Every structure is written in C-alpha cells, then in structure tokens.
Amino acid sequence: MTAHTAESVRAILAAALAETGRTPPKGAEGEQTLTGDLGIDSLDFVSLIQLLEERLDIKLSDDAAAAVVTVDDLLALCLAAVAAATGGPA
C-alpha cells in the first residue's frame, strides 16, 4: 500500500475532481458543495468515489460517502479512510 500524506490525499482529490470536468480551471474550493456549486450529479459522484478508492487504496462506505456535501467533507472522509487503512494519520 502506498503511504499517503495529507498533501498527497489533497492532490489526488483535486485531480479526481478535475477529471469530472465540473470544476473551474483554478480548482474547487473546500467549502464548495459538490452538487449545488460544482454540478457533480449522482453519476459523476459514483465515478469520483470509485476513482478515489482506487487511487488511495481505500474503501468508503456507501452511507458515509452518500452523505458528503462539500469538497472539505469529501477530503475529511478520504483522510479518515487513509488513516484507518494505514493505522495512523495521513
């Protein structure tokens, strides 16, 4: 398993968000909502989660992932999952 830092998780999330084609060129802001602000619909969202799980080597529960509202929520969820997978903070 690749060791991830908080910075590498942020970078992977930013890249995955960019791949949805819904983020502005300068990137998404942490407080932006995925659906309302960025226009990430349910189909984009499922693809985004799949991408993050593959690149971070984590598994997010459907319940926790579906409850995500903002970019920061998603970052926090990924950081927690990486920490749980590696036994320490990302």
Added chain:
Amino acid sequence: MRDWLARLVDRIRGAAGVDRSDAAIVRRLRARGVRIGEDCRIYSTEFSTEPYLVTIGDGVGIAGGVKFLTHDGAARLRKARRPGIQLLGPISIGADSFIGENAILLPGTSIGRDCIVVAGSVVRGPIPDNSLVMGNPAKVVGRASLFLDRLERNPNALDTFGMPEATRRATILRHFGLENPS
C-alpha cells in the same frame, strides 16, 4: 413461426391501442419465450428474433426502447462460405436490476443482480453484481448502491409515485416553482 405470429399480434394490438401496460407487455413477452421473473416492470418490446434466449430475474425494471440483441447480424457477411451462419448469444439480467431508456444489450451480455445500466449504454459481456454501468462501450463506473444512496438525498427526489395524477402534477409543479404557467 409462433414467435413471428406473437410479434404480429403485438403490433396489431399496439396499433389498435390495446392494453400496452407493463403487465400486458410482460404477459406477451412470456408468450414469446422470454423468461421473466416476478414483479418486473418492462416497457420495451425489442427482444430481437430469439426472445427465448433472454432471461430476466425478479424485480427487474426495463425502460422503453431497450434493445436485446441476441444475434450478431455481421455474421451474414460470411454467408458465401456458410449460408446458414448465425452468431448467437443469450442475455441475462440479475434480480433487482434496472436497464435505462434505449440501452442496447449485445449477445452474451450477463448483467448481475442489483445493477443499474444508464440510459443509452451499449453493454456486452459479464457485469458484476451491484454495478453502475454507462457509456459505449459500457464500463462499470462504480457501485449502484452508492448511486441509489446519493439519489435518495437529491432534493429533486420526490415521493410522488403512486399519487393520483392531479395531486402528483400539482406536487411536482410546486416543487419546481412552476405552479402558475403563463
């Protein structure tokens, strides 16, 4: 011959405005040899020339325009060498799956249970359980269960199914702020 006749009757009934409900479609498809489980909603009648090669599990939803292709017409290009050649493939859909509008299922497609095929997808080969599938060629993009959990939280997911039509219409128009059309 029996299948040809059943399809002809289907067309005549359709043209005459005879019962085109999903229950009636299921009855007629079963008569044509499609194996259909219980509690299915099927709005497509495009079951190709070998409907008996299609198996549909319990609780499956199939939207309008979905095409089940159980043979590959390109095989005909070999007719000079093999006049009777046909390349065939069964199609199966696991229980509690949903196939979106105008999807095309190619010969040999085997969709697992609890899957969602997005409208317009062109699907072939095996699809694992709980997959969300989209595109041409269709790819598994994630978990169908996550899609449904997310969908439930969508502010436009209303509980309007089964309402009397007038109530449903008013509820939907109110939700979208369209009560007073000009």
